[in-house]
Amino acid sequence: MAQHNHHTEPQSFIRKYVFSMDHKVIAKQYYITAIFMAIVAGLLAMLIRIQLAWPQLGQTWLAKLLPAGFDLQTGLMKPEFYPMLFTMHGTLMVFFVLSTAPVSGFGNFLIPLQIGARDMAFPFLNMLSYWTFFIGCIVILSSFFVEGGAAAAGWTAYPPLSALREAIPGSGLGQTLWIIGMVFFIASFTMGGLNFVTTVLNLRTRGMSMMRLPLTTWALFCVAILGLLSFPALTAGAIMLLFDRHLGTSFFLPQGLYIGGHVVEIQQGLTTQGGSPLLWQHLFWFLGHPEVYILMLPAMGITSDIITVFSRKPIFSYKSMVYAIWAISVLSFLVWGHHMFVSGMSPYLGMAFATFTLLIAVPSAIKVFNWLTTLWRARIRFTTPMLFALGIVSLFISGGLSGLWLGQPPIDIQMHDTYFVVGHFHLIMAGAALFGVFAGTYYWFPKMFGRMMNETLGKIHFWLTFITYYSTFFPMYYLGMGGMMRRIYDPTQYDFLKPLQPLNVWISISAFVLGAAQFIFLFNFFWSMFRGKKADRNPWRANTLEWTTESPAPHGNWDGPVPAVYRGPYEYSVPGAPDDHIPQHLEPEKVGVEVHA
């Protein structure tokens, strides 16, 4: 078999590193691209924070750097530039960073290794998926450089701002490029999803039943299903939006729009009375809500895997963890209306959406309590990946609880489109996903690159990130309760917001530290890739299959035959066993103790 692998390994640079069909290379391509997009999106966030802290203070140095976005004389940010910043920050972060790194990055890397497959089911499709994504990145980034600038209708692209080309500067070519970039992204994510589902279903190794899958793979499997079933709604909406923008239809454009001092006339001779902007909101959020679980479920799976390894204990109630992932996935399709409580909806419908929203708290709480009970009375090893995993549990609680508030129509009507919402989703969705990426990176880095990341730098990175993450986003709850609007350009224009301005300054300073701390991570990442301590096969002494092969894993994943599996993934500290962990692939006669798994 070893011979066989070396025969199939492509030798040329192009086939090996650029147009590679090896799932591990594709995973790294996705991951590195996502890091690049994260840097861009992070810098956009810094610009947002500069503006919100000191809206009246001219930034002439920035005006020189970004003449398109600032007034050159005064150094003040142009009002039409600000919505482009938050639109592109949100779009890039949600789709091109936090969907891409955990799902397309870790998903591609881990699924074959954890289930005992030599590659994805459709390697060519996998390669196509990455390069489709790459084109999507270029298209969406290019929108910054076109006339009128990037899209500015929010990451949700609500019509009429997104549907009417003359609505605001960003509604022109920038919005078209946004839609096209998203279509490429969706196509790429669909190809990836087909691969994930098929690979998990059919390429598992001998003995690897579904109920022996590591929870990361379970989460990624459900995420792939979520993506396949929810993204098409946005595809449908995007196609209709393009028709509205360029072919004269009015699926989403209502009649009697008043823009730029005049009423927008619908073309003569048509029998339509105008379309419905609400229709877009339904289509968007039918994707949009499962999408937040596409971000979060991988982080939850990664947390489960890491917490068990560094607690040296089995996960508390593996089955309920799997059922909770399923429950969250199914319920995530039934709650999209909670994003639209103020859009006008029957109170009965609102009540149904609120009920399903609160129901999601049940499986979510099951997961949290299972993590806590796994940690309970364990000999915890506070490595960097473990710290980030614990950070996820913390963020999941402090961000998740405010979700229960927002899920109630009476409270949401008050809080909607305030900084309370911004704080909520940054803590839970963005925070958990981001910490999941960090936890996963520190944990699987040895398998990806054959070297360990530096622990000291890792811990400094964790503590700086953890503290500033909270000090950036937690105060936003107060801003929101104080009434600060979500997409506001200059809070000092309102008397009632003036007392909150010191808090805005605090948040901005804290955000700058948070941003700067990420350079420690970047340095550690690239430095360790070449100079880190060499890693052996199983540096964390973990049970799952990816640790049975060399670090880094070779082409074809195992030089010898693929290992067979005899038990579940979480047999740690089994009473009477000679070692404190029993890997999945260890033959029963070699274990030295009877294991019921």
Place this chain on the structure above:
Amino acid sequence: MTRWVHSGTGESGLDVPVDTNGNGNGGEGPYPENEGALPIHTKQIGLWAFLATATMLFAGFSSAYIARRAGADWQPIRMPPILWFNTVILIASSVTMEIARRQLKRWATEALQRWLLITAGLGLVFLIGQYIAWRQLQAQGIYLPTNPHSSFFYLLTAVHALHLFGGLVALIVVFLRARRGVYTPYHPGVGLAATYWHFVDIVWIYLFGLLFYLG
């Protein structure tokens, strides 16, 4: 090349992935030893997953259609009668596709090629028929933006035609491969093309009903 079959490692039969069909699942990919945890061909699973996502696309359009239909300005366009002809043609093409698939089951590879060509021809006739329907509507002054129903009509027929065109390309590829003698009854290619072709057929019947016979 090792391919594992029944081995007694799991507690139950379900725990042990078994290569039940024994021939189709290996063979093709670079690493056949893993394939076959389920007794379905890997490509068939991939196709079904794709059909699920395509179904959701049409479900998305349908829900928009049903929501827009409730508007006060909803004036359905008159159906171009040629759509009946197109529908019959497409159903016939599903029948010929099925005949083609069964020819392969009994190794009749010549007949397989013939029936594949007939199916592709019928698919092409359907596309031309749809185009004629568009031209007929335009001759009546009914264009894409004319009214909500016409917008949906053009949109849905165009999206469906794109899916059917993809199927047509697949059929031609399968035909060329059949001519090269690639297919045996155990090869999944013809079956995959057939599954997809039936899918676009069913989607059309659904859209036809939705556009002109719903309520």
